[in-house]
Amino acid sequence: MSAFQMMRAARILPASAPLFRGVSALARPVVALNADMSLSSKSKGQQSLTEPLSKRNAGVSVLGCAITMVAVGGCAQGIGQLFAALVVGMARNPSMKEDLFTYTLIGMGFLEFLAIVVIMMAGLLLYSE
Numbered sequence: 001m002s003a004f005q006m007m008r009a010a011r012i013l014p015a016s017a018p019l020f021r022g023v024s025a026l027a028r029p030v031v032a033l034n035a036d037m038s039l040s041s042k043s044k045g046q047q048s049l050t051e052p053l054s055k056r057n058a059g060v061s062v063l064g065c066a067i068t069m070v071a072v073g074g075c076a077q078g079i080g081q082l083f084a085a086l087v088v089g090m091a092r093n094p095s096m097k098e099d100l101f102t103y104t105l106i107g108m109g110f111l112e113f114l115a116i117v118v119i120m121m122a123g124l125l126l127y128s129e
Helices: 003-009 023-027 058-092 094-127
Strands: 029-033 039-043
Touching: 058 094
Parallel strands: none
Antiparallel strands: 029 039
16 A cells, blocks of 8 residues: 555545646646636746745744754853863863963854854844745
8 A cells, every 4th residue: 555545544635636746747837818818828836927926934934943043052052161161171270260261252252153143044034035
């Protein structure tokens, strides 16, 4: 039993759904009559460049935004590891305290810049059409 037949048996797919659509079925042009009885031809699934988009895929943009926001958690984890390494380094060599703190602040600046870029990218993905 094929996967499509199992889905039909489980009533996930309707019985009228075709088992296989080849490439020729997707590329077949559709001919329709306009209001002035002239023929217009369009392929299935293709839009003209001058037509506005029929729907906004808001779910995809929210999903993309959520995936990019995972990187902000990575930046926060990096800052935590950076300060943990500062504490360990100061415990091992207290005389290098000023130098280690300077390097830690430089590393934190890089991580904050990365977090800002990620937040901007998430906003771009969220509010793009």
